[in-house]
Amino acid sequence: MQIQTNIDDHRIAKLAAFAIALHMIEAVVPSPLPGVKPGIANIVTLYVLLQYDFATAAWVSMLRVFASSLLLGQFMSPAFALSLSGALLSLGALWLARHLPRRYFSAITLSILAAFAHIAGQLIVVRLWLIPHASVAYLIPIFAVAALFFGFINGLITAKLLYNKTQLSAPDKSVPDSP
Amino acid sequence: MLSSSRSHKPAFSHLLAGDWLTIILSAIIIAYLFQTLWSHEQAAKVQIRIGDKVHAAYDLNQQRDIIVHGAIGDAMIRIGQGKVRFAKSPCHNQYCVHQGWLNHNGQVAICLPNQVSLELIGAQKPYDSLNY
Numbered sequence: 001m002q003i004q005t006n007i008d009d010h011r012i013a014k015l016a017a018f019a020i021a022l023h024m025i026e027a028v029v030p031s032p033l034p035g036v037k038p039g040i041a042n043i044v045t046l047y048v049l050l051q052y053d054f055a056t057a058a059w060v061s062m063l064r065v066f067a068s069s070l071l072l073g074q075f076m077s078p079a080f081a082l083s084l085s086g087a088l089l090s091l092g093a094l095w096l097a098r099h100l101p102r103r104y105f106s107a108i109t110l111s112i113l114a115a116f117a118h119i120a121g122q123l124i125v126v127r128l129w130l131i132p133h134a135s136v137a138y139l140i141p142i143f144a145v146a147a148l149f150f151g152f153i154n155g156l157i158t159a160k161l162l163y164n165k166t167q168l169s170a171p172d173k174s175v176p177d178s179p
Numbered sequence: 180m181l182s183s184s185r186s187h188k189p190a191f192s193h194l195l196a197g198d199w200l201t202i203i204l205s206a207i208i209i210a211y212l213f214q215t216l217w218s219h220e221q222a223a224k225v226q227i228r229i230g231d232k233v234h235a236a237y238d239l240n241q242q243r244d245i246i247v248h249g250a251i252g253d254a255m256i257r258i259g260q261g262k263v264r265f266a267k268s269p270c271h272n273q274y275c276v277h278q279g280w281l282n283h284n285g286q287v288a289i290c291l292p293n294q295v296s297l298e299l300i301g302a303q304k305p306y307d308s309l310n311y
Contacts, residue, residue, distance in 0.1 A: 104197030112201050141212045148205045159193035 012056055016063035019044035023068040035139075036146045039118065039154060041068075042090065046111055046158045049094055051165070057094065061087050078130055082122045089121030090114040107162060111155025115147035220284040222299035225263045227256065230294045239263060239282075239299075249293030256297065268293055 023041040031037055041064055049057035065087045069080040093113045100109065123143065127136045227234045229249055237245065237258060244266065245256045252269030262282040265275040268290050275290035284301035 100197065104195050105201070106193060106195045106198055108194060108198040109201040112205060116205070137216050141209060141216055144205075144209045144212055148202070148209060152202065155198075156193060163193060 008056070011052075012059045012063070015044060015048050015056070016060045016067065019060055019064040020067050020071070023064055024071065027068070027072055033142070033146075035122070036143070038150045039115065042111070042114060042118070043154050043158050043161070045090075046094070046107055046114065046154065047161055049098060049110070050107055050158070050162055054095060054098060058091050061091055078125075081125050081129070085121035085125045086118040087121075089124075090118040093117030106155070107158040108152060108155030111158060112148060112151035115151030115154070116144070119143040119147045220301050221261060222282060222284045222286070222301050224300050225256075225258065225281075226298045226300055228296045228298070236300070247295055249290065249295040251293050254290065254293055254295050256295075263297060263299065264288070265290065265295075265297070268295075 019041045022044060026037055026040055044064070045057050045061045048060050065080075065083050066075075069075040069077070069083060072079075074080045074083075091114075093116070094110060097105075097110050097113045123136065123140065126139075222239060224236050224238055226236045227245070227247060229247060234247060235245075237243070239258055239261050241258055242260060243258045245258070246253050247256060249269070253267075254265060254269065254275075255267040257264055257266040259280070262280040264280045265278065265288060268275050270290050270292040272292075275288050275293075275295075278288045281288055281297065281299055284299055286299045287296060289296040
C-alpha cells in the first residue's frame with residue numbers, strides 16, 4: 001500500500017522540514033530569559049504565507065509544532081501546549097493580517113503582529129493553566145518588548161528573502177557595474 | 180560610496196509606511212503596558228494582617244515602631260518616612276526581615292510562621308494580589 005502524494009504535499013514536507021530544523025537550532029541555543037526566544041522558525045511560516053498561501057503556511061506551522069515536540073520529547077507537555085497555543089494564535093493573526101494592503105504593509109508588519117499573537121497565546125495558557133495567578137500580568141511588558149524586537153528582526157529577514165527571490169526570478173538590469 | 184546601495188537594497192528600505200505605523204503603535208502600546216502594569220507609585224499606607232483579618236493600616240509618613248502579636252510571638256514592624264519593614268520577627272528563617280524596606284505600591288512582605296503580612300497600598304489600590 002502506498003499513500004498517494006502530490007507536488008503540494010512534497011512542498012509542504014520540504015518547508016516543514018526546514019522549519020523543524022530552525023526550531024531544533026533554537027532549542028539548543030540558551031536564552032537570557034526563560035520563555036523569551038527569537039522564534040526563527042516563524043520566518044518559514046511567514047515566507048510560505050507570502051510566497052504560497054495561508055493553507056500551506058498553516059500546514060507548515062502545525063507540522064513544525066507537532067514534529068518538533070516529538071523530536072524534543074515534549075509532546076503533550078506544558079512546553080508543547082505553549083508552542084501550540086502560540087502557533088495557533090499567531091496563525092489566526094496572520095489569517096486576519098494577510099488582507100492588509102501589500103503596498104503599505106510588508107512582511108515586517110505581519111511578523112510583528114504574529115509575534116504579539118504568539119506571546120498572547122502563550123500567556124493565556126500560562127495564566128489559565130501553568131501559573132493561575134494575577135502576578136503573570138507583570139511579565140506582559142517584557143514579553144511584549146521581546147515580541148516587537150524579534151518580530152521586527154524576523155520580518156526583516158523574511159522581507160529580505162522575498163526580495164532576493166524576486167530579484168533572482170527577474171534580475172534588475174539597471175544596476176551599474178562600478179561606481 | 181556605500182557598496183550596499185549598488186547590488187542590493189539596504190535592509191531598512193524594506194520598511195513601508197504601514198510597517199512604521201505598526202512599529203510606532205506597538206511601541207506606544209508597550210509603553211502603556213509598562214505604565215499600567217508596572218506601577219512604581221510610592222505607597223501611602225501599610226496594611227498589616229494577622230491571620231486572616233486586617234489588623235490595622237498605618238500612614239507611612241511617620242517614624243514609628245509597631246509591635247504586633249502574631250501566631251508564634253511578637254513581631255516589630257518599623258515605619259520610616261515612606262517605607263516599612265519587618266524589624267524583628269520571632270520566626271525561624273527570618274525571610275520577612277531579610278526582605279528589607281518596602282516602599283512601592285502593591286509590594287508585600289509575608290511572614291508565614293507568624294502569620295503576619297504587610298501590604299503597601301497607595302491612594303487607590305492597584306489590585307489585590309493577596310486575596311485573589
